[in-house]
Amino acid sequence: MLHQLPPVVVVVFHMDGCPACEAFLPKFRAIAPQYGPLSENGPMAVTGRGVPSGIYDANKFDPLAERFDIRATPTTLVLRRPYGQLREEGDLDERTIHRMFQSAAYQLQLAAASGWR
Secondary structure, eight states: OOTTSOSEEEEEEEOTTOHHHHHHHHHHHHHGGGTSOEEESSOOOOOSSSOOEEEEETTTTHHHHHHTTOOSSSEEEEEESSSOEEEEESOOOHHHHHHHHHHHHHHHHHHHHTTOO
């Protein structure tokens, strides 16, 4: 699922019934589209513009959650290929969400400048 994406994406893992997730997700859903396409519980949209992001239920996408060692929800990851990630857990404020997307956008610019296609 993630191997066909640009070298930088933002991913959130959540669980139904999690109070911190219920507080966090509306903020993330409001901010994410400002930076690129947002997908939920399915393949990420790749438009060639901005930073793709996705919201995934940790129970429904258990192998993916295990791959990234998700131990708490919500967990927000900025994933960078070929390696590396920025990780935050819990109900983040709007400033932190913006900071994560700004970091992802900067990393995406660096990848483009180095010739990633």
